[in-house]
Amino acid sequence: MMFKTYLKIAWRSLKKNKLVSFINILGLALGIATCLVISLYVIEEFSYDRFFKDSDRIFRVTLDAKIGEQTLSEASVMAPVAETFKAEIPEVQVSTRVLNLHSNTKVRIGDKVIRKGNTAFVDPNFFEVFDLPFASGDPATALSNPNSVVLTEDQATALFGKDNAINQAIKLEGIGYYSSQYLDLSGDYTVTGVIKNIPENSHFDFAMLASMLGNPDAKNQSWLSGNYVTYLLLNKGATADQVETKIPTLTRKYMEDQMKQGLGMGFDEFFEKGNHVYLNLQPLTDIHLNNQFAGKGDFEAGGDLQTVLIYCAIAVFMLLIACINFMNLSTAGSSQRSKEIGVRKVMGSGKQDLVFQFLSESLIAVFIAMVLGLLLAKLALPFFNGFADKSLSLGFLFQPVVFLTLLALILLVTLMAGGYPAFFLSAFKPIESLKKKIIRSNRSGLRSSLVVFQFTVSVVLIIGTIVVSQQMNYIQNKDLGYDKEQLIVLRDAGLLGEHLDVFKDKLKGDPRIKNITKSAYIPSGPTDTNSQNLIIDESMSSTLRMIQYGIDEEYIPTLGMEILAGRNFSLDLGSEENNIIINQTAAKELGIEDDPVGQVFEKRTDNQGGREEVRVVGVVKDFVAKSLREPIKPLMMVYNPYYSLIMKVEKSELQPLLADMQSIWNGFNTGEAFHYAFLDELYNETYIQEAKMGSFLTVLSLMTIFVACLGLFGLVTFTAEQRIKEIGIRKVLGSTVNQIVGMLAKDFIKLVGISLIIAFPAGYFFMDMWLGNFAYHIDIAWWIYALAAGITLVIAFGTICLRSVKAALMNPVESLKSE
Structure with missing residues (x-):
């Protein structure tokens, strides 16, 4: 009954000071809402891959190498690493590999063609490491046959509707490009398992997992290159440090002979020249927020730890600012209530009564702010999900830890805001209170400090925004070294197969298309990449790792690039098979910037020491081949047109042109959708x-x-x-x-x-x-x-x-x- 009286009086007090109460509650509600929304995002970013049962014992093997002036950081390693580590390192319980099919794999079921979802080859023991739940099928045997495939539930529904997918036959069609060679990944497969959809907070998102036994390259014994993402499940009690101390001995054991054959130098000589090659272990739970390997073997672009920490700091500061406001205004207004305190004491109220009274007022205000903050967060969440490309919900609030955290926050703010009037003002004698002789505390100094803190955070955010x-x-x-405007990219043009050249010729005859080139290499966005080849100087003692673009004679003029020396490719001059065009950075690092044209080098063609001569016929002005996040790297262009089309068009005729292009595409009746x-x-x-x-x-x-x-x-x-x-x-x-x-x-x-x-x-x-x-x-x-x-x-x-x-x-x- 007494508590009800406290709440009633507290409510009257809030209504009496409507403006201050409104400012107090609104500010705190905004802080709570912002903190909740950002916290959802931060929690989800840190939750990646933690749902796996043994996530703390799973590690990915990564490559750190330096060859000449070039450094390599790759999330994929050589094919034999997994089997070797399992056989020779006792701490490794299971090792498994994943080969991501970068090609746009399509599924054929009879005459029906479906292109949906990502595909990967995985070792048969994949599910021993990653305990993805099966809806049907046996995880122990699902991938034990070469032509078996496991689907996610969504993929199974897309392919077979409501029919049972188990034992259904499908045909996968696609070509992958690995280790400087094409791999035909096509084949007939039988569905042997259906798994639950892989959670969104996983660093991989495959719709189809095919058995690695059907991949002819899986038995490749090269220790000099590879594209296999390799995971280790360590024994309980084993540490990554224990494993990493044994890796250098193994790399020397298996790599030295191949290094002598492929690079013309032994392991010691390789390191003495300032080069190095290390295989390291990366915790599974660190993968998503470590973007070091983005575009270098990672299955996803991943998050960014720095950005997440910035958002986390902002959430904390925003809540702090709101709480500071609330406490500032609560304590400032309370010193105006000295006469009220005196009257209450004269009427018989004890200190305990006043303490409960002031704390109940603070509790009501904080509780209202919390409810309002939750409502604001719920309203803001759909907009934030669209902005961040997430599917976050407030359901996490019902988790015991989170609920207790919110409860603790309510109590903490209540005590901090209501503590001053409750414990300090209530201790004064009635006569002093009635005469308004309450001595001012140093609260004004504290309030001033808190105002400084608030505006400091605000100014830092404004500077950051600008x-x-x-x-x-x-x-x-910025001048990128190429013209990105009015260029249409048909990434999937190669899906036309034998009709590709006919399609290109028809487009080339359209006056609305200024230039057209046949190449899958674009300087921005998702692009084919190949940087496996090495340029070796005449003494065979040093190497330069280079990005390699496969292009035709129309590529450079279509993208508006500038040739600084030499010439472009031209079939009028005969075969261009062993000619290359390099960028300025490559010319400088090769030491031929003064006289590049006509210089001859040897290019490595395989992992067994095969080489071929290449001749520099031109130098193109440096262009941003990846992004402005990294410096321009050495690059060479070879005459190897394939797969995609890039075209320069008239902007004014854009929509009619796209409609005509789609009409021509559909006329080939391949069943493939037109995308641009x-x-x-x-x-x-x-x-x-x-x-x-x-x-x-x-x-x-x-x-x-x-x-x-x-x-x-x-x-x-x-x-x-x-x-x-x-x-x-x-x-x-x-x-x-x-x-x-x-x-x-x-x-x-x-x-x-x-x-x-x-x-x-x-x-x-x-x-x-x-x-x-x-x-x-x-x-x-x-x-x-x-x-x-x-x-x-x-x-x-x-x-x-x-x-x-x-x-x-x-x-x-x-x-x-x-x-």
Whole structure:
């Protein structure tokens, strides 16, 4: 009954101070909502692959190598590594491999052609390492035959509808390109198992898992190259360090003879020349947030640990700012209630009664803010899911740990906000309270410090928003070395098979198409990559690893690239089979920048020491072959047109042209869908993470400064009320509205100024670290700080004026009336 009375009085108190209560609750609700949404994202990012039973014992073998001036970091290793490690390292319980089919594999069921889902070859013991639950079939034997395949439930439904997929026959068609050679991955397969859909928080997402026994390259014994992602399940109690100490001996044992044959040098000589090759272990749970191997054997683009930590910090700071506001306004307003405390004590209320009363008021406000925060989070989540390409839900709140965390947060904020009036003010004697002789504590100093903290965080976010925006603008406008505008990419043109050249010739005759080239290599977005070949100098003592593009004679003019020396490929001059075009960086690292044309080198053709001579016939101006995150690397172009089409078109005729292209495509009756992409859009997708971060920072900057200003507005309101008699006296003595506003604003603007001094170096530190992810980036100019300061000061001063002008315009007679 007493508790009900406390709640009733608390509710009346909140209603009595509607404006301050509204500001308090709204600010805290926004902080809670923001923190909840970001926390969902952060928790999901850190949850990747942890659902596997033995996730803490599973490791991926990665490659770290240096050959000449080139460094290699690959998530895939050589084919025999898995079997060798299992046989010769006692700590390894199971080893298994995955070969991702980069080609666009299609499934044929009779006359029906379906292209859906990613496909991979996996070893028969794959399910011993990854305990994916089976809906039907036996995980122990599902992949024991060469032509067996396991489907996910969604894939089984897509292929067979409601029919039972087990023992159904399908035909996989596709060609993969591995270790500088084509592998025909086609064949007839029998469905031997159906697994539950692989959770979204997995670093791989395969719809079909075919038996590695059907892959002819799986028995390759080369230790010099390979594309097999290899996983080890260690024995219980075994550590990665124990395994890694034994790996160097094994690599020497199996690699040395092949190195002598392939590179012309022994293991010791290879290392003495400054080269190295190491096989390391990467924990399974670290894969998703380690983007070191993005595009280098990883199955997905992955997340970014730095970005996740930035979002995590923002969530914490946003909640802190909201809690600071709440505590600031609660403690500031409570000192106005000294007479109320005195009257309650005279009427018989004890200290314990007052403690419960003040804490119940704080509890009600925090609880309302928490409920409102949950509702705001629920409303914001669909927009955030679309923005972050996630499918997050508030269902995680029902987990015991999370629920207890929220409960602890309510109690913590309640105690921090209500503790001052509950334990400090309630201890004063009634006479002192009634005479308003309560000694002011150092709370005003604490409040000032908290205001500085709030605006420091806000300014850092504003600086971050401006820097990210400028970097994205730089990315959009930088000279890339090629023209990305008005280029259409048909990635799947090779699906036309024997009709590809006919299709190309028909398009070439269309006057709306300026140029057309047959190549699968594009400088942006998903592209075929091949960097297995080595250029070896005449002494055979050093190598240069190079990116290799397979192109035709129309590639360079279609993409608007510039030849600086020599010539382009031309079939009018005969076969171009052993000719190459290199970029400026390759010419420099080969030491032939002064006279590149006509230089002859040897190119490695296989892992058994095979070589062939190649001649430099041209040098193309450096272009960004990957992204601005990494420096331009040595690159060579060989005459090897295949698979995809890239065309330069007239922008004004775009839609009719696309319709005509699709009509021609459909006329071949291959059953393949017509897909196209624009190169400039693929380029923008390369930096989608940064673009999203910029948008997210903009929203968060607005929210943090809004919440900070709510607190500032409340504190100005409190200050004006405390100094209401002083303001009246000043007006009677002739002070103008501007002078009174200046008086009230001075101290707060000073606090904002201090926050700027702290925020500038902090903002520089964090954004300089972020820009370090780019090989090519902007410099953080002085005007960025000036703009951030201007925005902050204008908003803060406007907030202060909004409340202080009202106080300055009050009739002094009202403020000087006797109480």
